[in-house]
Amino acid sequence: MKIPAGYLFAATAASFKKPGKLDLGAIVSDVPAVAAGVFTTNKFKAAPVLQCKEMLADGRKMSGFLVNSGQANACTGDQGRANCRETLNLAASHLGVPADELLPASTGVIGAQFDMAKWEAAMPALAGTLGHAGPEDTARAIMTTDTVHKLAEASFALKNGEVRLLGMCKGAGMISPNMATMLSFIVCDADISAEAWQVMLTDCVNLTINRVTVDGDMSTNDCVMALANGMSGVAIESEEDYILLRKHLLSVLEELAYKIVMDAEGGTKVAFIEVSGAKSDEDAEKVARAVGNSPLVKTALFGSDPNWGRIICAAGYSGADFKPEDLVLKIGGVLVFRNGTPEPGDMDGLLKPIMKERDIVIHIDVGDGPGSTMLLASDLTRDYISINADYRS
Known part of the structure; x- marks a missing residue:
């Protein structure tokens, strides 16, 4: 698998689900990256969705994702928002990135508050895997009822070098998106403006992940988020460059969308x-x-x-x-x-x-x-x- 330049992966078992099952993951960029996101339109947005929308509103660069499965942190009120922020503080102190540059995402049962003792206990182990875990490990850590982890990749060459994209997602049920799907993360090493990256992501999501349905239910936690850190040294400058990057981002999201429906809970068709x-x-x-x-x-x-x-x-x-x-x-x-x-x-x-x-x-x-x-x-x-x-x- 061709991993985009400048990204490290982490995954550990925090006992949010069954003991010993990977359920906490992170993706960290070596340098702050241009970030984009598309989120659920459900009125009951989960705490991490609200947190991410707030963080992305001013166009700041981000350094990574912090993701857990087993607990959705949805419909948890002010305490859920406070817990979400505290998980970022805990992760930041162990992963070596600012808390306000980590984008959170959660999936699992709605209504339960985080067990913060488990979060605190898991952080050293999560940090210990950073750079040693691979994309497959992080993809497994975000699974709930998924039967397989879901990854897709793409790469292409421009005159100044190669650009790589890698996407992962989880999703098998509670899927009829009106923006995205359960949880999806894209990392890319191209150098692109924040405005162009957001437009491109929104456009490609509307053509792919927004066009799937498993059961007609839209999650409280749906999100697609993407980072582009520029570590390839290849700038997206011309219209031709933009079209080529969009083509490959679209192909990654198309593959992830198909894998979600193919892995629908109990699905066979x-x-x-x-x-x-x-x-x-x-x-x-x-x-x-x-x-x-x-x-x-x-x-x-x-x-x-x-x-x-x-x-x-x-x-x-x-x-x-x-x-x-x-x-x-x-x-x-x-x-x-x-x-x-x-x-x-x-x-x-x-x-x-x-x-x-x-x-x-x-x-x-x-x-x-x-x-x-x-x-x-x-x-x-x-x-x-x-x-x-x-x-x-």
């Missing part, structure tokens, strides 16, 4: 829901999310059942403005429905092998308008219910 011909992008998204969040569509995907009527039904109640006779449905490239009626032939026979695939493309055209979108959605399985029913037990 990834549906690529493409909508075109809508009167607006907003209408296209209404159709895509109605289909992607429909329990009936999702259970049909799990059962490999070509019950296309459920897709038509969801599109019909989506609230999008289109004429029923204009809708055209294709599944895996097979024309299923148009002109208000199903296509003739043995549709179940044609669709049966397609529905058994891991990745299934569902294309819905609703007219001749300019609006379009694409959404990644998981299926809904028996395991999803078991995992979430037993989450705290």
